[in-house]
Amino acid sequence: MSLERSTEMFSLLVEFGADAWTKDPERGSTLYQDALVYMPKTFDMLEAALETVRIDENFGENLHGLLNAVFALQPEHRLDIIDTFRYILCKPGTxxxxxxxxxxxxxMVQKAAYMLHLESLKLLLDAGVDANVPYVCATDNVNLLPLQIVCAWGRLLWWGYKENVESQAGPRQRLNRERAFKVAAExxxxxxxxxxxxxxxxxRLHLAHCIGDDAEVxxxxxxxxxxxxxxxxxWPGIEREVLPADLIEESFENEIVALGCLRVLDIGSTAETTRLWG
Incomplete structure (x- = not known):
């Protein structure tokens, strides 16, 4: 079906009372989430659905679905859905x-931290999320705050960059490490x-040393x-107070292990996750 026909059908469904915010049990997504992913340039056509959004017991799940759509879309298609996400986060009761x-x-803030996604992280922090809620890795009994998730990412990227500095992966890992620092600083x-x-x-100097970003230092x-x-x-998990340079010597073993737990979960699109880990 063409994009034009798909857009027309979606508009008609909403106009005649279809519930765009109820999850389809077979697809595991809502009509609105599908529209955002498969019709990313039709924000104007989705305004009717935005006006019908319900703040109910399923709202948290819908927010997660929208955030996952942000991760799944290619950068050139993200502007509309970021605007949508911002709009919904500002609604009373959210x-x-x-x-x-x-x-x-x-x-959501843990997921945004894991994906090193600065735009959505800023929106979530501005909306009032609690970044002091830890992710609990049950298999290894490790609690990890979003900032620790980001810094563990940065440490892995630092190790990867040192090993692949001469390969095609090196520049990508360097750029992702820079992303990690920006998210950590936020x-x-x-x-x-x-x-x-x-x-x-x-x-910030502690963060730069922790991530191994010599250029930022x-x-x-x-x-x-x-x-x-x-x-x-x-620093959580370190009993003594630390100087910035002290963090270079820390192994962050628990953080790295917990990050491995996160890696096996279904967070974001496969392509986006591969780009980060690659």
Whole structure:
């Protein structure tokens, strides 16, 4: 069926009362989620469905479905769905569903952190998610906060980059490591203004050392943050306070193990996940 015919059919279904927000038991998705994935350039045609969104017991699941669609779409098609996601997050009553767990026991901010997806992470933080909710890796009894997920990612990418610096994978891993730092910095700013901050004293220089981003370390020092080299901070799982350079020597074994648990889950599209791990 052509995109034009598909769009027309979707509009007619909504116009005549079809529930675009009820999950089809066979497909495991809603009509609206399918429209976003398969008709990504038809945002104007989806406004009717947006107006009928219900804040009910299924709303948290629908939010997760929309976030998964954000991950699944190619970058050139993401603008419309990001706008949709922003619109829905701003609706009254949404905040009570922001930390809903999906079928894998993950919150949306944990998933955005795992996917190193800065746009959706910013939207979620602005909407009021709790980034202090840990992911619990039941098989290894490890609790991991979103910021730890991102930094574990960065550490793996650092190791991969050192091994593949001369190969085609090297530049991609370097870019993903830069993404990891940006996402980590956003989460750190969220923690800093909260009284229950488990990363008290941690600076961006700590993050850059943790991720192994030598270029970012150099930029921060050149920008006048050199004094942060002598600042000690708290890192969950490390009993003593640490200097930025101390994090280079940490193995982060528990974090890496928990990240492996996340890797086997169905988070995001296969192509997007492969691009990150590649």
């Amino acid at each position: 905040i009570k569903y922001l930390d809903t767990l999906d079928k894998n026991g993950l919150t 989460l750190l700013e969220w923690h800093r203004v909260r009284p229950d901050n488990p990363f008290k004293g941690i600076t 150099g930029r921060l020092i050149a920008a006048g943050f050199g004094e942060d080299q002598n600042v000690k901070g708290c």
